[in-house]
Amino acid sequence: MSEHATGGAGETVATDASIRVMVVDDHPMWRDAVERDLQQAGFDVVAVAATGTEALTRFKAARPQVVVLDLQIPEPDGVGVTREALAHDPSARVLVLSASGEQADVLEAVKAGATGYLVKSASREELLDAVRRVAGGDTVFTPGLAGLVLGEFRRMADPAAAADPMQPQLTERETEVLKMVAKGMSYKQIAERLVLSHRTVQNHVQNTLRKLQMHNRVELTRWAIEQGLDED
């Protein structure tokens, strides 16, 4: 296994039985396996779906707290489902569970609002832990995803790129923490190294994501306004 989620077992905010989960995957074999694992662990699996359209319809009806989502699903894809679902219910959380390793898609899903990412080869325990942490409002990062997010901020900060007053920037501390996550260090190790509390490290990581997602929303809005003005 080449990637694993960082951070130890997070502080469980809600009990498993009260966490409502939906599983979206077009491979029946995988969908069943994930559903069974979650049910055995006591989670309340309120819906499953095989396509993007199904996922959005059932999301609205079943109102899950966490969506465990494969990115490679029939239209609309995982990125679209993430965007739509979170627009409908901003309090829901999306955990991307992907076998594809398609970096650009994962980054897009995170920009659209997903707060967790696991590769499918992650163990059962890693999955259960990730669902608990995401439900509790925590972010679940792999070093690979941290590298992507870090790269995205570096790209935006490149002086060659068009100067943008709305451009989000990371604080020095946030950059430092994100870099350590990308280097494969757990939240616990980072907290020890920087002499911070575990919670503070988590907050820094969450902030980096929030800034990226906020910027994405601003860009989408701006794009929509420009399109609207052009049509007049």
Place this chain on the structure above:
Amino acid sequence: MLRGVTLANAVVLNFYRADNFQRPVGGVICVLVMLAWTALAVWAYAAPRRRTVGLLVADLAVAVGLLAVTPLVKGDGFNATVPGFWVAGALLAWAVRYRWVGGLLAAVVLAATDLLVREEVTQANYGNVFLIVIGGPIVGFMCGSLQQMAAERDRAERTAAAAAERARLARAVHDGVLQVLSLVQRRGAELGGEAAELGRLAGEQESRLRTLIRTQERTVAGPGESDAVLDLAAELGRLESRVAVTVAAPATPVELPADVVRELCAVVGACLDNVAVHVGPQAPAWVLLEAFADRVELSVRDEGPGIPAGRLEQAAAEGRLGVSESIRGRVADLGGTAELSTGSFGTEWEIVVPVASGRH
């Protein structure tokens, strides 16, 4: 089209110089033959199935015949033949159909007829004949080249379409295979025993295949990449096929001169080899690539016991440069720096290499 223009030219010229005709009735018949044959030829050549050898032979025969009867209708010592440039229609038909060989053959037949029916050959006659003999094969040759180019373009388009379809199918197939491999890995680990070993193998293959797909897609996606430039992120991604190595990189390509990319990959590979030797072949290691406008930063980290204090100095004192010095030297050759930090937390190499600004 050409036939129409040359026909009009011949008809007008013949009327203009009608007094040249010794037998006006014969001249009118010749012009009528040309009119009739032009109409027939335009119709006949319109459909591919009618473009037979017979038609081409007849076309040439009519042209030769009209040339041959010129002395009869115009009398000896005529200046211009009755059909004039109208014979070009037949000539080009041959050139188009049988390439330069056909063009040459028709040109020679027409030229020979033209010269044979004349009493004396003037400079101008010779010039016209020469043009015909040269023009026939050239047009034929160009037709051949054009058709070949069209065929090659069609072939290239088909190849590109096939490659795109293969890539699409490969993605679908790979995704399925990845799903199964991940599932085997997960279930294997839960069952334990021999199944766990199978699961571990499936996991290794899954990670290798994933790396392969990623690097392949970046290669396909890169438009117009020259040989001199490589994507460092994609190249480093290949290192993930090693057991327990994680590579973190930006989503956008990090393009650098190919030799710099190869050297950096070799250096990172050497760092990872070092991890395998000193920490263990299954020991996890992390590679992070960051790209800035003026430099790239690389980090290679492990969580081994670290290098004992004084060991590097001792090695240097014994005259052994060792892996560390070799890594520093290679990075220095690229104009960069390599820092080593080691301790109970593990070992980390931090490599910084400047790049020419203007990198995209």
